[in-house]
Amino acid sequence: MTMPTKQDIRSALSKLILVDTGKRLDLLDSVSRIIIDEGSVGIVLDFHDNKPDNPNFIREAAEKAVAKLEGVKQVNVVLTATRAPGAEPSKPTRESRAPDAGGPPKPPSPSPIPGVKHVIAVASGKGGVGKSTTSINIALALQEKGLSVGILDADIFGPSLPTLLGTKEKPAINNGVIEPVKSHNLKAMSIGFLVDTDQPVVWRGPRVMGATQQMLRDVAWRPLDILVVDMPPGTGDVQLTMVQQVPLSGAVIVSTPQDLSLIDARKGLAMFQKVGVPILGIVENMSTFHCPNCGHESHIFGHGGAKETAEELSVPFLGGIPLDPDVRARSDAGTPVVTSAPNTEAAKAYKDIAASIQKTLKLKKKLFNF
Numbered sequence: 001m002t003m004p005t006k007q008d009i010r011s012a013l014s015k016l017i018l019v020d021t022g023k024r025l026d027l028l029d030s031v032s033r034i035i036i037d038e039g040s041v042g043i044v045l046d047f048h049d050n051k052p053d054n055p056n057f058i059r060e061a062a063e064k065a066v067a068k069l070e071g072v073k074q075v076n077v078v079l080t081a082t083r084a085p086g087a088e089p090s091k092p093t094r095e096s097r098a099p100d101a102g103g104p105p106k107p108p109s110p111s112p113i114p115g116v117k118h119v120i121a122v123a124s125g126k127g128g129v130g131k132s133t134t135s136i137n138i139a140l141a142l143q144e145k146g147l148s149v150g151i152l153d154a155d156i157f158g159p160s161l162p163t164l165l166g167t168k169e170k171p172a173i174n175n176g177v178i179e180p181v182k183s184h185n186l187k188a189m190s191i192g193f194l195v196d197t198d199q200p201v202v203w204r205g206p207r208v209m210g211a212t213q214q215m216l217r218d219v220a221w222r223p224l225d226i227l228v229v230d231m232p233p234g235t236g237d238v239q240l241t242m243v244q245q246v247p248l249s250g251a252v253i254v255s256t257p258q259d260l261s262l263i264d265a266r267k268g269l270a271m272f273q274k275v276g277v278p279i280l281g282i283v284e285n286m287s288t289f290h291c292p293n294c295g296h297e298s299h300i301f302g303h304g305g306a307k308e309t310a311e312e313l314s315v316p317f318l319g320g321i322p323l324d325p326d327v328r329a330r331s332d333a334g335t336p337v338v339t340s341a342p343n344t345e346a347a348k349a350y351k352d353i354a355a356s357i358q359k360t361l362k363l364k365k366k367l368f369n370f
C-alpha cells in the first residue's frame with residue numbers, strides 16, 4: 001500500500017480551509033509530531049501560547065485534509081497548547097488574575113465534565129506501586145455493581161491502559177469529539193490509543209497538560225456514573241494542575257507497605273488535601289505473598305504499614321491486595337483479575353475496595369445506561 005510521507009502530510013496541513021469561516025490556514029508551524037503506522041496517521045499540533053479559539057474546527061479540517069491522502073485509513077489529530085521553553089508566559093486574563101491584580105495567577109477553577117456524575121483519582125506518590133492495576137480492577141469491580149464506569153489513563157509518559165485492557169483500538173473522532181474505546185464494558189481513554197507508544201514521549205509539563213485536558217474534555221464520556229482517573233505517578237505540578245481541572249469526588253492513594261513508599265503516599269495525600277479533595281482511603285498493594293506451592297503466607301515488603309499510616313492520618317484504610325503473580329500475568333494478558341479470576345483473594349480485595357468507594361459516594365444504582 002502506498003502511504004504518504006511526512007512531507008506529504010505537512011504539505012496537506014499547510015493549505016487547510018476552515019469549515020466554520022472558510023478561511024485558509026497554514027498549520028505547518030504547529031506540527032509537532034507525525035506518526036505513520038500502516039494506514040493510521042497520528043498528528044500532534046502544538047499552538048504554544050496561542051491557543052486557538054476554534055480548536056474543534058482546526059482538528060476537523062486537519063483530519064479531513066490528511067484523510068484525503070492516498071493510503072490513509074484513519075487520522076487522529078491531538079491539539080496541545082504549550083509555552084515554548086524559555087518563552088514568556090502569556091498575559092493573565094482578568095479571570096486568572098488574583099484579586100489584587102499584582103499577586104500570582106489563580107489556579108484554574110475546576111469545572112465538571114458534563115454527564116459524568118463522579119470523578120475519582122487513583123494516585124501514588126511514586127511509580128510502580130500498582131496504581132494502574134488497582135485503577136482498572138476497581139473500575140471493573142464498580143461496573144460489576146451495575147454502574148456506568150469510565151477509565152482515563154492520565155499517565156502520558158507510560159500509558160498502560162491499552163495493555164491492561166488488551167486492546168490497541170484507535171478511537172473514532174466525530175466532529176472533533178473523541179469516542180472512548182469500549183472495552184470490558186468500560187469507556188476507556190489513554191494517550192496510548194491516540195499516539196504510537198513505541199516512540200518515547202518527550203513532552204514537557206504544559207504539553208502533557210494539554211493532552212490530559214483533551215482526554216478529559218474532548219472525549220464523549222457521557223453518560224457515566226463514575227470516571228476513574230489513573231493519575232500519573234508523583235506529586236509534581238502536572239499532578240497538581242490535573243487535580244485542579246475537574247471537581248474530584250475523592251482520591252484513592254495506592255502504596256506498597258514499605259516505609260519509603262509510604263513517605264511518598266503521604267506526599268500524595270497532602271497534595272489532594274491541599275486542594276480540598278476528600279481522601280477515599282489508602283490501598284496497600286503487594287501486601288502479603290501466599291506461596292503457590294505450600295500456601296505459606298509471607299510479607300515480602302513488610303505488612304500493615306499503610307493501615308498504620310491511614311490511622312495516623314485519620315483517613316480510611318481501604319484494604320490490602322496480595323502480591324500475586326497471577327495479578328501481573330492477567331494484567332499483562334489484558335484480562336484483569338476482577339473479571340478473569342473473580343474468586344481469587346486479589347479479586348475479592350479489589351471488590352471490597354470498590355464497595356467502600358461506592359458506599360462513600362452513595363452510588364446506589366445505575367444512573368445511566370450506555
Ligand SMILES: Nc1ncnc2c1ncn2[C@@H]1O[C@H](COP(=O)(O)OP(=O)(O)OP(=O)(O)O)[C@@H](O)[C@H]1O
Nearest residue numbers: 127128129130131132133233322323324327328331
Ligand atoms: N498485587 C500485585 N501482585 C503482583 N503484581 C502486581 C500487583 N499489582 C501490580 N503488579 C504488577 O506490578 C507492576 C507495576 O504495576 P502498575 O503498572 O499497576 O504500577 P503503577 O504504579 O501504575 O506504575 P507506573 O508508575 O509505572 O504507572 C506491573 O507489572 C503489575 O502487573
